[in-house]
Amino acid sequence: MRAARRPPGGVSSYAVAMDDRALGDTIEACRSLISDRFPDGQHGAAAMLLGDGTVRTGTAPVAVNPAVELCHETEPFCGAHRLGQSIVASVCLHRWADGRFVVLSPCGVCRERLAVHGPQVLVAVADAKDPCRIIWKRLGEILPDYWMAAFPGEVDAGWAG
């Protein structure tokens, strides 16, 4: 373990020392899950880099009623909670039938979930000119005017001010 466990919302020492290799490993874990679990066709998955430097992945099952399906991020999000780890970075990818991996920025629900871990969480978003190219942004950049900032005592301190 490279960093002490901290509750969600804290800035782990690992996050401060995070390097491109760790983010690259997170992207690769996401791609590998898609390739290993779904050799063919269009499928997606997510991967999250946790405060201890480990990576958790997940993918969402298909339901008969699409209204009850989950986001790919749900499994690693819950895994981080189970392990008592903060989330440092999150990526979600979808592989097209032609083999390209397009970047899916976190939906509004996932942004709300990740907000528990603070505005410093890195999230992968698609480059405006190339949807297969990852741009890392802080959650605070893609979730401006977060509603919980009105309750600074009840949310990660990073959201206040």
Ligand SMILES: [Zn+2]
């Ligand atoms: Zn989502």
